[in-house]
Structure formats: C-alpha cells, structure tokens
Amino acid sequence: MIPATGFAKRTVAVFGLGKSGLSTVRALEAGGAKVVAWDDGEAKRKEAAAAGVTLEDLTTRGWSDIAAFVLSPGVPLTHPEPHPTVKLAQAAGVEVIGDVELFHRSVRALAPSGRIVAVTGTNGKSTTTALIGHMVKRCGGDAQVGGNIGRPVLELDMPTASTVYVIEVSSYQIDLAPGLAPDVAILLNVTPDHIDRHGTIENYAAIKARLFSHQGAGDTAVIGVDDAYSSDICTRVSAARAQKVVPVSIGKALGHGVYAIDGQLYDSTGTQTQKAGELTSLRTLAGAHNWQNAAVAYAAGRALGYPREKIIASFESFPGLAHRMEIVGEQDGVRYVNDSKATNADAASKALATYNNIYWIIGGKSKEGGIETLVDYFPRLRRAYLIGAASDEFARTLEGKVDYVRSQTLDRAVEAAANDAEKGVGELRVVLLSPACASFDQFNNFEERGEAFRAGVLKHLSAKGRASA
Structure with a gap:
C-alpha cells in the first residue's frame, strides 16, 4: 500500500x-x-x-x-x-x-525518483497497460500495474529504485486528477464514448488531453494520431513544446514518431528511420489495433531507456489480456476468442477486423449507435448469435445482411456457435464473443461475462472429449 x-x-x-x-x-x-x-x-x-x-x-x-x-x-x-x-x-x-490524484501526490512526495507511465484512450488502454507492465518486467524493472485495470493505484507497492508504475486511467479518473503529471503519458485514441458523463465528444477529448497538461522537460507524451481528435491533441501538445512528443500511427509513415505499416514497426524518432521489429507473428497481439498497442508500448519503452531488442523480445512473450481478444481454446480448426471487454461497437470492430469466418456472439445492454458502424465487417460473419436486451435492436440491423439466431443467453449462444463452427471446413473458423455492449443486463461486469464464456467453451470441449488448447 x-x-x-x-x-x-x-x-x-x-x-x-x-x-x-x-x-x-x-x-x-x-x-x-x-x-x-x-x-x-x-x-x-x-x-x-x-x-x-x-x-x-x-x-x-x-x-x-x-x-x-x-x-x-x-x-x-x-x-x-x-x-x-x-x-x-x-x-x-x-x-x-480522486484516488489517482492522491497516488500521484504521494509517489512524488515519498519517492521523487519513482516513474509513472499513465495510459488512456477510448479503446486499447487495458491491453497496452498490461503490455507495458510485462515489458518493464522483462527489461529488468519493478512494474507495478494498476488503476482502472487490476489493483487500485493506492494498493500498489511502495517503490524501489527500479519501480515503474504503469497505470490505466479513464476519463473519469483524469477528471479527478488535476495535478497528474506522468513521466510517460499515453493517449491511444479518442472515439465517442461516455458522452452521458461528459456532455459532448469535445469535452471528452479535452479531458483526455489533460493527461499532458502538467508534463514538463524530461517527460514524454506518446499520442496516437490516426483519429481526428487525437491528432488535434498531438498538434496542440507539440506546439506547447513542454515535453518530448512521440506521435504514433498505424498505416502511415511519419517523419517523426513511431509507426507500423503492414505489421512492420518503424522508429523515426532519431536522425534516421530504423526498422524496430516484426509484429505480424505476435499471436497475442493480432490485428492492426494491437499493432497500435505495441507501437505505443515500444515508444514508452524507449522513453524509459530500454533497448530496442529487449522491448521487441518482451512482446513475443506477452501472454495477452484476459477478456480482450483472449484465445481460450482452439480445436479442429475452430478458435474460441473471449473479447468480453469490447463493450462498444468501436471496440468490437477491432476483433471483427482481425478474423474471417466469424461466428459472432453479440448483445447485452446497448450503447448509443448500436452496431450500425460495423456494417462493413458483416461479410466476415458466418452467423450472429444475439443475447440480452439488445437482441431486438441488433436483429433489425442484421436483417437481410447476416444470418442470425436469437440465443438470448450466453450459454446457449456458445453451444450453438460452437456446433455451427465445427460443421465448417477449410480455413480457421472463429467463435467470437465481442458483444459491443455493456454487460449489466445479465452480468455484473464484463469480467463475469468473459468468465461465463470461457466456462461455456471448456464445458463444450470437455463434453466432446477434447482438451482446450
């Protein structure tokens, strides 16, 4: 404590x-x-x-x-x-x-040399936080990981000489931390979310931007620039010239920053652009959204002074994050993926963009906009299995575009999707829980929903006399 x-x-x-x-x-x-x-x-x-x-x-x-x-x-x-x-x-x-403000004040008072890495963004912050924590440990540091993920910040251990606090911070927590000044501050992305708590998307983005407002010389701001709000924040933070700024992009080359193109990671923060590593082979960091997570983690590692080779090697041993594109089993050409943490459409789009031949379990307590923005991914679907309160709304969106069944409950959806996927042939088929919804209609939280999915998958595989991968 x-x-x-x-x-x-x-x-x-x-x-x-x-x-x-x-x-x-x-x-x-x-x-x-x-x-x-x-x-x-x-x-x-x-x-x-x-x-x-x-x-x-x-x-x-x-x-x-x-x-x-x-x-x-x-x-x-x-x-x-x-x-x-x-x-x-x-x-x-x-x-x-809030407690994050207390944490920051206390760490600075008790251990001024203690380093703080703070991660925020609409999507990807939990995976990125866990990945950076794993990287710090593999590079020889004492990683203390918490905040909006895992342990509350004030329950983290007192610092040692090698302690790096890696904390996930939500917009709510930033709003209650007026003095927070991380050594490394990370903004992944900004897309519409939590508008009920912030009034407008502009207010939401402004609160995210506060993460950089108290940084100074010697600190580093790592900012994704692939959406308009984050790009604008990067421009404004760079113009202030208070701290070092590292832009990050997936899909476009940057004159200065870190970027990935076709799964190849490049570092152009120095005098010459260097190829930093290969991302396509990282099984637990599949998909372009995870390449962004890896790219910002790489930038954070470099800001902390870790060698390029050790950073990339740590990515290769990353076990993944529970409930975020977590592979819970794979048998006979069928992979079972727990993406319960995808509580909105934008988060679900990351998993849908990663796989083909998807048997999609979807539903819960719908958020504003539903799944209308996911229409471009519908050709990747083989069938959808609707659960929870959003079933009627999502059925209307899917009608005439995707074959679907109303499973209502998660256990029935898992069994139906598994049986359907097993009938397929050829390339990898994926039973995917990526609900694009909050869990509160049938579960206490997304973790409970993810555990129920895992249990259902293991039960199905066990009943057929097979061990999970």
Missing part, C-alpha cells in the same frame, strides 16, 4: 465505497488522516462498516472541517448532473479529487 500523504490529522471525506474507495480510506488512514465516508448503497455501507470504516452521511453533515473530498470515479462529477455531495463540496470550497 502507498500511504496517502498530505492530510495527517485532517479530515478527508470519501464518497463511493467500492474497491477503489475502500483502498482510498485505508491509504488515507495510513497517512494519518481522519476519514469520514459514505455510499448511496446500503450494501456498500454495511461492507465498509464491517471493515471498520467511519460512516457519516455526507449529504447531511457539515463540511467546514473537511480538507478534501475524494470522489469515486463512477460517481458523476459534472454530467448529467453533479452528485449532491459534489455540489456540497464545491459550495464549501473543498477540493474534489
């Missing part, structure tokens, strides 16, 4: 008592603060009380003694309307921050 410094003997309010909220309470108390906490959910309050957390209803108590307010990133800060506790804090002149 990293003690949250700066509030010893002062009162700090915490709202939201999920995993990160409880870790925030513990870190603040470890730093000597007095913590008062609350959650709108009775179950969360009971869990916190059982853990010894001091509970006070922050909507009814006074705020005059509160030094800071730490808000869970899942609670509205601005849109569609600030949570009542946010309004009370702002009226009392109390700063509203």
Whole structure:
C-alpha cells in the first residue's frame, strides 16, 4: 500500500465505497488522516462498516472541517448532473479529487525518483497497460500495474529504485486528477464514448488531453494520431513544446514518431528511420489495433531507456489480456476468442477486423449507435448469435445482411456457435464473443461475462472429449 500523504490529522471525506474507495480510506488512514465516508448503497455501507470504516452521511453533515473530498470515479462529477455531495463540496470550497490524484501526490512526495507511465484512450488502454507492465518486467524493472485495470493505484507497492508504475486511467479518473503529471503519458485514441458523463465528444477529448497538461522537460507524451481528435491533441501538445512528443500511427509513415505499416514497426524518432521489429507473428497481439498497442508500448519503452531488442523480445512473450481478444481454446480448426471487454461497437470492430469466418456472439445492454458502424465487417460473419436486451435492436440491423439466431443467453449462444463452427471446413473458423455492449443486463461486469464464456467453451470441449488448447 502507498500511504496517502498530505492530510495527517485532517479530515478527508470519501464518497463511493467500492474497491477503489475502500483502498482510498485505508491509504488515507495510513497517512494519518481522519476519514469520514459514505455510499448511496446500503450494501456498500454495511461492507465498509464491517471493515471498520467511519460512516457519516455526507449529504447531511457539515463540511467546514473537511480538507478534501475524494470522489469515486463512477460517481458523476459534472454530467448529467453533479452528485449532491459534489455540489456540497464545491459550495464549501473543498477540493474534489480522486484516488489517482492522491497516488500521484504521494509517489512524488515519498519517492521523487519513482516513474509513472499513465495510459488512456477510448479503446486499447487495458491491453497496452498490461503490455507495458510485462515489458518493464522483462527489461529488468519493478512494474507495478494498476488503476482502472487490476489493483487500485493506492494498493500498489511502495517503490524501489527500479519501480515503474504503469497505470490505466479513464476519463473519469483524469477528471479527478488535476495535478497528474506522468513521466510517460499515453493517449491511444479518442472515439465517442461516455458522452452521458461528459456532455459532448469535445469535452471528452479535452479531458483526455489533460493527461499532458502538467508534463514538463524530461517527460514524454506518446499520442496516437490516426483519429481526428487525437491528432488535434498531438498538434496542440507539440506546439506547447513542454515535453518530448512521440506521435504514433498505424498505416502511415511519419517523419517523426513511431509507426507500423503492414505489421512492420518503424522508429523515426532519431536522425534516421530504423526498422524496430516484426509484429505480424505476435499471436497475442493480432490485428492492426494491437499493432497500435505495441507501437505505443515500444515508444514508452524507449522513453524509459530500454533497448530496442529487449522491448521487441518482451512482446513475443506477452501472454495477452484476459477478456480482450483472449484465445481460450482452439480445436479442429475452430478458435474460441473471449473479447468480453469490447463493450462498444468501436471496440468490437477491432476483433471483427482481425478474423474471417466469424461466428459472432453479440448483445447485452446497448450503447448509443448500436452496431450500425460495423456494417462493413458483416461479410466476415458466418452467423450472429444475439443475447440480452439488445437482441431486438441488433436483429433489425442484421436483417437481410447476416444470418442470425436469437440465443438470448450466453450459454446457449456458445453451444450453438460452437456446433455451427465445427460443421465448417477449410480455413480457421472463429467463435467470437465481442458483444459491443455493456454487460449489466445479465452480468455484473464484463469480467463475469468473459468468465461465463470461457466456462461455456471448456464445458463444450470437455463434453466432446477434447482438451482446450
């Protein structure tokens, strides 16, 4: 654990008592603060009380003694309307921050030499964060990986001389981290998402851009430039000349930056362009979207001072990320891919662009726009299996374009898709869970949905007397 410094003997309010909220309470108390906490959910309050957390209803108590307010990133800060506790804090002149801000302040106070790599973007940030963490370890560093992936940031270990903190940060977390200044800041891409929480795509992009606003000389900004919003951010950050900027592209050569063309990775950050490595052979980083993940990870590795050869070698041993194009089995020409983390159409497009002969399991709680943007990938599909609340909406989009069945539940979809794929012949066939939806209609989260898919695949293979790959 990293003690949250700066509030010893002062009162700090915490709202939201999920995993990160409880870790925030513990870190603040470890730093000597007095913590008062609350959650709108009775179950969360009971869990916190059982853990010894001091509970006070922050909507009814006074705020005059509160030094800071730490808000869970899942609670509205601005849109569609600030949570009542946010309004009370702002009226009392109390700063509203999140656990990532506490983490940053504490690391800088306790270990100024500790390095922080922060990764954001609409899609790909979890894979990239995990890949960079793996790279740091393979290059001899002490990688501490967390944030919006895995462990809450304040539960990461205290730094050693070789510690590199690799943290995934969402737009919600950046919004609550006004002082965050990573040594290496990464923006992969910006596409429409979370508009309900930020109001407009322009506001969403502006919040992503804040990741670079406090960087200075000696820091590095790695920015994907293949979408208009990110490209514009790169132009503005470069013009400010505060930090080193490394643009990254997949598909176009850059005069300065890192880019990949046809799976070949090139480094043009020096005086001459050099071929850095081969990406097409990386089984756990298949597809152009993963080449972008690898390219920005490469740029981060170079910024951290790692040799080119060690970086590329680390990619070859990367095991992949659970629930993100995760290969959970392969038998008799059928590959089973768990892409449960694809909770919107843009994320699902990455898997659809990677494979042909797809038996696509899709559905859940639909997001704005549905799957209309995926029409160009429909020729890659053999059949679609609709589950969850979005079934009617998606059936209308698929009608007349793709053969589909209404499986309703994931277990039935897995069995039907597996049986259909096994009847095929010839080149690789892929049973793909890439829902393009949130999971909340039938599952608690995308992880639970992915585990259910994995269990269904293993059950199917076991019933036929075969071992999974």
